[in-house]
Amino acid sequence: MAFGTPNFSEALWPGIMEWFGNGYKEWDPIWAKLVKTVNSEKQFEKYQGITEFGLAGVKSQGAAIGYQDPYQGFQKEILNVNYAIGTTITYEMMKFDQYNLFQSLPQQLAKSVRRTEETAVHNILNSSFSTSSPAQTTADGVSLINASHTLVAGGTMSNTPATPSDFSQSALEQAYIDIGRFVDDQNLPIVVMPSKLIVPVESQHLARKVLQTEYEVGSGNNTINPVSSSRIPLELVVTPYLTDTDSWFIRTDRDDGIVFQEVDPVRLKRDNEFDTENLKFAALRFFGAAPVNYLGYYGSPGA
Numbered sequence: 001m002a003f004g005t006p007n008f009s010e011a012l013w014p015g016i017m018e019w020f021g022n023g024y025k026e027w028d029p030i031w032a033k034l035v036k037t038v039n040s041e042k043q044f045e046k047y048q049g050i051t052e053f054g055l056a057g058v059k060s061q062g063a064a065i066g067y068q069d070p071y072q073g074f075q076k077e078i079l080n081v082n083y084a085i086g087t088t089i090t091y092e093m094m095k096f097d098q099y100n101l102f103q104s105l106p107q108q109l110a111k112s113v114r115r116t117e118e119t120a121v122h123n124i125l126n127s128s129f130s131t132s133s134p135a136q137t138t139a140d141g142v143s144l145i146n147a148s149h150t151l152v153a154g155g156t157m158s159n160t161p162a163t164p165s166d167f168s169q170s171a172l173e174q175a176y177i178d179i180g181r182f183v184d185d186q187n188l189p190i191v192v193m194p195s196k197l198i199v200p201v202e203s204q205h206l207a208r209k210v211l212q213t214e215y216e217v218g219s220g221n222n223t224i225n226p227v228s229s230s231r232i233p234l235e236l237v238v239t240p241y242l243t244d245t246d247s248w249f250i251r252t253d254r255d256d257g258i259v260f261q262e263v264d265p266v267r268l269k270r271d272n273e274f275d276t277e278n279l280k281f282a283a284l285r286f287f288g289a290a291p292v293n294y295l296g297y298y299g300s301p302g303a
Contacts (some may be wrong), residue, residue: 002278003102004090012096019099022108029114030119030239031121031260034251035289036296040080040261042097047259047292049073049139051152051185073152073185078290083120085112086252086282094279102228102279103303106268109283113266120289122241125198125249128291129160135290144257144291145249145299148168152185159298166303167203167248168208169217173228192295196235196251200242207236207248217259248303257296261288 006013032211051071059065087109089102127136128144137143140150147158161178165171182192199207209217211234216223226232234250251257251276263286270281291297 001089001106002088002093004093006098008093008097008101011099011101012099019101019204023105024213026111026114027118027240029118030237030241031118033235033237034121034198035258035260036255037260037262039234040263040288042080043259044077044079044288046079047139047151047256049075049171049185049263049293052152052188054186054188058203071152071185072283074141074150076139076290078261078286078288078292079135080245080261080286082284082286083228084111084282084284085109085116085174086280088278088280091277091279106270106283109281110266111270113283113285116285117287118241120287121258122239123262124289124291125247125299126241126243128297128299129248131249138291138294140294144294144297146294146303149294151183151187153187155187157183157187159294161300164301164303165208166246167199167206167300169227171195171248171300173208175298176227176232176299179250179252182295193253194232194234194250194298195253196237198237198239198242198249198251200245200247201238202242202245203248204236204238207237207238209234212268244301247300248302251300252296252298254291254293254296257291259290259292263287 010016049288050073053068053070055068087105094102124136124144131137142149145160147160148156149159151157161174179192179194182190184190197207210227211229215224215225217225235301267284272279
């Protein structure tokens with residue numbers, strides 16, 4: 001189907017005061033705050049886990065040293081995908097368009113691609129509590145946010161509250177405790193720190209209260225707020241692309257929680273068809289995105 005005079009007859013004659021519906025402001029890019037971006041020149045990339053060593057054993061007098069080998073851990077493969085959208089305008093429409101509507105088509109296509117980037121990355125978070133799709137699971141084969149992530153040397157680890165909870169000061173305090181209990185694949189303690197708090201627009205005001213209030217939120221008690229940003233810096237990321245209005249996430253300083261593979265930036269193309277004299281516009285974007293390391297995220301679906 002082409003953008004032509006039959007379906008845009010109002011554009012053929014002066015008299016329209018203003019066209020509306022296609023000039024809205026856009027959110028500043030959010031997806032880049034949620035991912036580690038790498039450059040890729042292959043159809044797919046592999047990410048391979050490897051363990052550290054376990055604890056040293058007691059060496060008895062005269063006995064041999066006990067030797068250990070690191071384990072080859074879990075592997076994640078991310079496929080790069082080519083996204084594209086285009087539109088066609090007839091010669092007649094270009095000739096008789098009184099408002100130069102076709103001149104904004106490339107910008108509108110580029111906007112569509114930007115929204116596709118946001119949607120592709122946020123879909124990982126939106127499906128992070130229950131997905132079993134291989135493309136949306138972490139290297140250990142379960143959803144990004146899960147109470148039973150598999151440790152290579154045996155056992156499991158959780159990156160979600162024991163009891164799902166809505167966002168609050170107490171929920172954030174518990175998140176700091178849970179993240180402080182993160183372990184490596186040998187089930188040994190490691191240092192992982194919260195970096196960003198990610199909330200839907202419905203939780204933005206509460207999140208600002210919790211992060212910017214020096215004392216206990218919603219209380220007259222003279223008790224400090226231990227998770228205030230002045231004490232523990234935490235960047236707030238508000239996004240309209242989270243579909244569950246109760247869900248919330250923390251991105252940690254393990255930056256490989258979600259990996260975004262950059263193949264090609266947005267490419268805008270235009271060409272004329274010889275037979276029809278139609279003008280074609282297209283926008284293309286080549287990238288891959290998927291979760292890799294569950295230690296990069298902590299989250300709750302809400303109560």
